[in-house]
Amino acid sequence: MAEAAxxxxxxGRLEGEHAPALSVSGSLQCCPLAAxxxxxxxxxxxxxxxxxxxxxxxLVIVAFDRSPQVYLDFMRRxxxxxxxFNRCVRILDCYSDPIGWKQKIQSQQHQExxxxxCSMDKENVTIFRSVKDVDxxxxxxxxxxxxxxxxxxxxxxxAIDSISSMLKDASVSSISGLLSNLxxxxxxxxxxxxxxxxxxxxxxxxxxxxLSTMVASVEPAVVDSVYEEEIPGNMxxxxxxxxxxxFYVRLKRRNGRVKHLYEELHVEGNDVKFISSSVSAxxxxxxxxxxxxxxxxxxxxxxxRANVVLPFExxxxxxPIRIYDGRRSLPEAQQDPNLTASAILDEVKxxxxxxxxxxxxxxxxxxxxxxxxxxxxxxxxxx
Amino acid sequence: MAAAGAxxxxxxxxxxxxxxxxxTAASSSTSAGVKLxxxxxxxxxxxxxxxxRILGGGFLLGSxxxxxxxxxAPHHLLLLRSFMAQGVVHKQPLLFAGPMKEPRLFLGTxxxxxxxxxxxGRQRVMGAGTSSDGRTSDEALRIAWxxxxxxxxxxxxxxxxxxxxxxxxxxxxxxxxxxxxxxNSQNIECVSTQDGDTLGELQDRCSTFLSKHLRKDGGNLNxxxxxxxxxxxxxxxxxxxxxxxxxxxRSLKAMVRSSNxxxxxxxxxxxxxxxxxKRWHHLADxxxxxxxxxxxxxxxxxxxxxxxxxxxxxxxxxxxxxNSQVPVILEASTFSLKLRKRRSLVLERLNQAPVxxxxxxxxxxxxxxxxxxxxxxxxx
Numbered sequence: 009m010a011e012a013a014x015x016x017x018x019x020g021r022l023e024g025e026h027a028p029a030l031s032v033s034g035s036l037q038c039c040p041l042a043a044x045x046x047x048x049x050x051x052x053x054x055x056x057x058x059x060x061x062x063x064x065x066x067l068v069i070v071a072f073d074r075s076p077q078v079y080l081d082f083m084r085r086x087x088x089x090x091x092x093f094n095r096c097v098r099i100l101d102c103y104s105d106p107i108g109w110k111q112k113i114q115s116q117q118h119q120e121x122x123x124x125x126c127s128m129d130k131e132n133v134t135i136f137r138s139v140k141d142v143d144x145x146x147x148x149x150x151x152x153x154x155x156x157x158x159x160x161x162x163x164x165x166x167a168i169d170s171i172s173s174m175l176k177d178a179s180v181s182s183i184s185g186l187l188s189n190l191x192x193x194x195x196x197x198x199x200x201x202x203x204x205x206x207x208x209x210x211x212x213x214x215x216x217x218x219l220s221t222m223v224a225s226v227e228p229a230v231v232d233s234v235y236e237e238e239i240p241g242n243m244x245x246x247x248x249x250x251x252x253x254x255f256y257v258r259l260k261r262r263n264g265r266v267k268h269l270y271e272e273l274h275v276e277g278n279d280v281k282f283i284s285s286s287v288s289a290x291x292x293x294x295x296x297x298x299x300x301x302x303x304x305x306x307x308x309x310x311x312x313r314a315n316v317v318l319p320f321e322x323x324x325x326x327x328p329i330r331i332y333d334g335r336r337s338l339p340e341a342q343q344d345p346n347l348t349a350s351a352i353l354d355e356v357k358x359x360x361x362x363x364x365x366x367x368x369x370x371x372x373x374x375x376x377x378x379x380x381x382x383x384x385x386x387x388x389x390x391x
Numbered sequence: 392m393a394a395a396g397a398x399x400x401x402x403x404x405x406x407x408x409x410x411x412x413x414x415t416a417a418s419s420s421t422s423a424g425v426k427l428x429x430x431x432x433x434x435x436x437x438x439x440x441x442x443x444r445i446l447g448g449g450f451l452l453g454s455x456x457x458x459x460x461x462x463x464a465p466h467h468l469l470l471l472r473s474f475m476a477q478g479v480v481h482k483q484p485l486l487f488a489g490p491m492k493e494p495r496l497f498l499g500t501x502x503x504x505x506x507x508x509x510x511x512g513r514q515r516v517m518g519a520g521t522s523s524d525g526r527t528s529d530e531a532l533r534i535a536w537x538x539x540x541x542x543x544x545x546x547x548x549x550x551x552x553x554x555x556x557x558x559x560x561x562x563x564x565x566x567x568x569x570x571x572x573x574x575n576s577q578n579i580e581c582v583s584t585q586d587g588d589t590l591g592e593l594q595d596r597c598s599t600f601l602s603k604h605l606r607k608d609g610g611n612l613n614x615x616x617x618x619x620x621x622x623x624x625x626x627x628x629x630x631x632x633x634x635x636x637x638x639x640x641r642s643l644k645a646m647v648r649s650s651n652x653x654x655x656x657x658x659x660x661x662x663x664x665x666x667x668x669k670r671w672h673h674l675a676d677x678x679x680x681x682x683x684x685x686x687x688x689x690x691x692x693x694x695x696x697x698x699x700x701x702x703x704x705x706x707x708x709x710x711x712x713x714n715s716q717v718p719v720i721l722e723a724s725t726f727s728l729k730l731r732k733r734r735s736l737v738l739e740r741l742n743q744a745p746v747x748x749x750x751x752x753x754x755x756x757x758x759x760x761x762x763x764x765x766x767x768x769x770x771x
Contacts, residue, residue, distance in 0.1 A: 181625055181631065192492075217661075264463075264464035265685065266463045
């Protein structure tokens with residue numbers, strides 16, 4: 009549940025342990041929804057920090073995928089006014105000019121010789137220009153975090169959006185080193201990041217999951233089982249996947265047990281809502297022993313069982329009860345009024361036509377016989 | 392080894408062969424903490440008495456033990472800490488390598504041995520089968536539907552075993568940390584694997600450590616321990632050099648084989664590619680794996696007894712065997728990790744819960760006729 013995840017991050021780290029880390033992992037099919045989920049968590053933590061409810065005094069956002077304006081707009085819509093935003097949120101902007109080309113072009117045009125790696129654009133947005141240097145990135149993040157005001161020890165939360173973009177410029181081991189150093193830094197309250205797991209080798213995605221203490225994965229609501237992707241041109245499919253997703257959280261508790269939580273994510277307008285649904289039973293199936301025999305009937309099996317024709321006379325279908333009188337020849341039978349024509353024709357036709365459906369035609373020996381009398385052998389007893 | 396044929400001289404006419412008495416408490420020629428076993432094998436304790444019993448004596452000297460980590464649960468650290476703490480208690484030299492900036496800080500988390508008391512001894516004998524108040528006499532009739540829990544080595548003489556066990560392996564109290572003066576001794580070295588791009592430094596440190604512990608025939612068995620945490624962790628600089636890591640393990644295995652050292656390596660299994668996973672599994676002499684347990688899982692709670700106390704599963708894939716062509720075949724290979732009284736680690740076989748008539752038919756029935764997905768034998 010998203011609320012549980014936010015609360016977990018808000019409570020921050022305990023004495024003597026590393027900071028908790030949340031990894032929000034999305035896939036290409038529900039990429040915008042994963043981004044929305046990330047924004048939701050960011051906004052929630054910012055408002056907690058502003059109101060003083062969290063261990064962290066402020067939030068540092070390392071923005072690779074989105075311009076800082078997006079965060080400002082989203083939080084303003086959520087009700088966070090710009091003053092508190094400036095007080096509690098610092099953004100390290102790695103989106104506008106990540107490798108410093110814009111500044112180089114500008115300085116060439118204006119004949120300036122200095123190229124600054126960091127410069128303050130607005131009050132709380134710092135533009136970072138050398139994303140290939142992970143050590144410098146870490147120093148900038150820590151410096152921004154230390155800049156929050158407050159007495160005693162100042163804790164801050166770090167949001168990294170997103171790791172997939174960082175992996176363009178830096179290696180997996182340097183980014184993992186950055187994350188683990190940030191986690192163990194004593195002023196970090198909590199850290200969370202977004203990663204699109206199918207854009208990388210599975211072992212790299214798993215490596216980042218390994219570093220986290222909680223994994224929230226956003227999965228598409230509807231997956232086509234045949235193609236496993238959206239059928240192009242099928243708009244309803246696409247629409248559904250762009251507005252709904254499954255939000256599945258795996259929380260690694262301190263005693264080593266893993267808590268599974270499940271919710272659904274709906275996008276309404278510009279906002280995102282989380283709706284809890286019943287815990288999916290498929291979540292825990294893989295740990296149970298495989299069943300060797302099945303004691304339950306599926307729907308198809310139940311309907312087939314209802315359609316089986318039982319070998320009793322009174323099927324309720326309205327067929328006439330036929331009595332066998334020994335005469336088998338067809339022309340005589342046609343003249344005989346006792347035997348219905350259809351019955352004889354059926355008898356003769358059956359061997360020739362070889363119908364696919366098996367039928368049972370019961371012909372009684374004589375009229376004295378009670379209907380269904382041979383079913384219960386005890387009926388003959390005269391006690 | 393004890394001298395053989397001492398009685399042969401007295402009996403003329405009989406063959407001069409006589410059985411060599413292997414005494415498990417031979418402490419004269421070996422140092423503390425080493426147990427001799429059949430086929431010239433020598434064992435050191437893993438720090439967890441249950442694990443020693445499962446593996447047939449302990450960790451074999453000269454072998455490489457690999458533990459597959461689960462990214463969801465930190466239990467590999469429990470195993471590593473018990474292993475290292477046991478070495479420190481027995482004053483065996485220790486080399487520790489970990490993917491952190493300050494590996495020395497990890498030594499501060501090693502547990503202290505439990506102060507042995509009669510209460511613990513009695514609890515150990517009775518095992519997990521009895522209730523927690525430890526009554527030895529059962530007044531009421533109890534249906535022993537899990538009778539295997541009551542069998543085992545508890546049948547043998549308790550007093551003798553207790554003394555031997557305490558010398559060889561200790562129960563560790565995970566809530567207390569090891570005394571500082573034990574950690575300040577000269578023979579504990581630490582290496583950080585996070586800095587640097589290659590495994591060269593780690594390899595050099597291992598080879599200098601191992602050169603001090605070469606195995607010599609007839610010499611004193613001074614055991615040493617190497618503990619490497621998360622060898623292929625993503626924050627290490629050599630993380631993507633798969634072949635370098637494999638050749639490091641190979642050379643370590645070769646050096647360890649000719650020395651009196653046990654090397655325990657933990658690694659996060661999910662991070663390696665499948666082909667290299669298989670190579671690592673093959674290189675291990677003893678292979679264990681940890682698996683996490685989902686929390687508040689009603690289905691598992693119905694299926695297994697003691698689910699509330701379990702913190703994880705331990706699966707034994709391979710057990711090292713030396714100088715013999717007979718492999719070690721275990722009765723059960725999946726065990727549950729439990730913390731007894733929140734302080735000592737206990738491994739137990741999985742026991743299936745009694746079939747509940749009121750519950751749904753499929754789960755209970757299926758458990759009895761098929762093996763679980765971890766491949767354990769559920770017996771009751």
